[in-house]
């Protein structure tokens with residue numbers, strides 16, 4: 169187990185329409201536990217607002233959870249080992265238009281992380297070589313390096329963001345809706361690229377998407393999230409062929425005809441319910 | 456790499472290119488450039504020092520510069536002497552004294568001044584030799600050359616805006632940055648203070664603070680006091696806006712990405728947050744400089760600012776508060792024109808910058 173989440177909870181204060189605190193809270197992530205094997209690709213799926221990004225940011229140590237721990241290689245991630253953790257775990261963000269600093273050329277974007285790590289990337293030439301190599305890996309042209317993000321399409325920006333993450337030679341890559349903002353053809357290309365990168369660089373993926381269909385080809389396992397909780401966790405084929413939770417079934421039918429999830433009844437998760445083992449690595453939240 | 460495609464323009468450079476296409480704004484840049492240039496080299500460019508006075512030339516009208524002499528020949532410019540007489544109401548009447556001619560001299564020796572405030576010098580770009588007098592824009596009540604006093608006064612009036620804005624902007628940036636970055640109770644306290652400063656009507660605050668300055672202060676100290684007072688009034692608005700921008704910027708994904716690759720908080724603020732507040736700040740600064748210039752003018756006009764014999768545009772205008780004087784000596788209004796020109800220029804440049812930077816700020820600030 170390379171990454172383990174133990175009872176992660178994150179709440180946000182709920183604000184009224186006037187922006188004042190109401191005293192209530194949103195449980196963006198509610199008592200989530202999850203293990204990620206080294207070299208695997210696991211997907212986190214659920215409709216928007218279910219807490220995927222929040223969970224990703226907790227994993228990345230960008231926000232502090234209210235409860236629970238993140239374990240990496242069996243060790244709790246805290247202040248003492250955050251620097252090494254950051255070298256090993258990288259993230260590709262949701263919005264390619266906001267994830268690149270508009271003031272930075274592509275070269276600086278990719279170089280910035282390396283420039284911080286003088287022990288691994290000693291000389292300028294070494295870094296430049298690596299930038300070129302990464303650019304090749306994400307299939308971008310060399311002449312793009314001197315340009316600024318605003319000149320690139322969403323798909324190209326996402327490739328740049330992938331290069332920025334990969335250049336630090338991470339083990340684990342979190343991809344938060346990495347293809348969701350792109351049109352279908354570009355999605356295909358990026359997914360193909362991600363699949364080949366995983367092999368070439370021995371990566372472990374946590375792939376986040378609101379669309380089950382996208383997830384099908386890239387992941388070995390799928391965790392379905394609903395209102396801050398994981399309601400079903402299984403191998404990808406089990407999720408598609410034998411969905412046990414009613415929310416997973418809703419998601420599936422929505423993915424087929426590209427509709428938003430429609431539900432007649434609110435799905436209730438009993439208080440304090442835990443995932444139940446159905447055998448063969450298939451876990452379901454009781455309803 | 457010589458391929459032009461490999462080096463492209465940042466959004467900021469594109470914005471600057473748009474700005475340069477705005478002819479009116481570029482004209483204003485040149486006007487301001489000329490004004491600041493003449494203020495910096497006031498000593499050299501003006502024929503007299505700001506305090507050299509000749510009481511017998513009180514309110515002498517603008518001196519005519521002649522190119523054609525009595526014999527009708529065109530030649531090197533010169534001025535005639537000035538003859539003073541009185542009419543039946545003892546009003547001074549100045550006439551040209553055609554019996555004496557003073558050619559305009561270049562690099563002539565005249566009043567002592569300090570070049571750039573450092574090197575003592577007495578060479579002036581132009582002037583006439585001793586005995587003669589040239590008042591291109593007329594003279595004031597004590598017979599001092601108005602042009603020289605305007606150029607010298609520009610030093611005070613033009614620098615006060617820049618220094619004031621530099622101070623208030625630093626305070627605003629620090630307060631706004633801290634407020635926006637840390638949030639919580641720090642944010643609350645700082646912003647309540649800012650609101651209090653903003654709530655008090657600026658002009659009364661100005662007067663109140665000015666009243667607190669000890670009367671025995673020297674002119675330089677008064678000048679510094681005025682700058683500090685003006686910037687104390689000006690920082691609050693900027694701080695609030697910078698704070699708002701920092702609040703939203705720290706949520707931006709490129710800031711999170713910077714954190715993910717291991718940048719420290721400090722580096723993130725310096726490299727990825729503050730640079731994005733600058734595009735706003737640039738035009739905010741341009742649009743707020745006129746406030747300082749007017750503030751100084753207002754104080755000096757009321758006799759609370761720069762004091763005689765030193766010069767500032769506001770102080771020069773104070774002389775023009777009497778309608779009778781304006782009626783008889785209309786040239787004493789000329790400093791108003793300089794104030795007007797400066798303020799209009801800053802406003803035009805500020806507006807043009809806003810227009811040019813707008814697409815960039817939209818791209819930077821409004822996508823979440």
Ligand SMILES: Nc1ncnc2c1ncn2[C@@H]1O[C@H](COP(=O)(O)OP(=O)(O)O)[C@@H](O)[C@H]1O
Pocket residue numbers: 180181194195196214215216217218219220221222223
């Ligand atoms: N910074 C925040 N402040 C307040 N509420 C937030 C914040 N971030 C997320 N939330 C809330 O937490 C919930 C989960 O959001 P998010 O993790 O972004 O969902 P997803 O990525 O699955 O769309 C949503 O209800 C959202 O409104």
Ligand SMILES: [Mg+2]
Pocket residue numbers: 217220221222262345
């Ligand atoms: Mg999200």
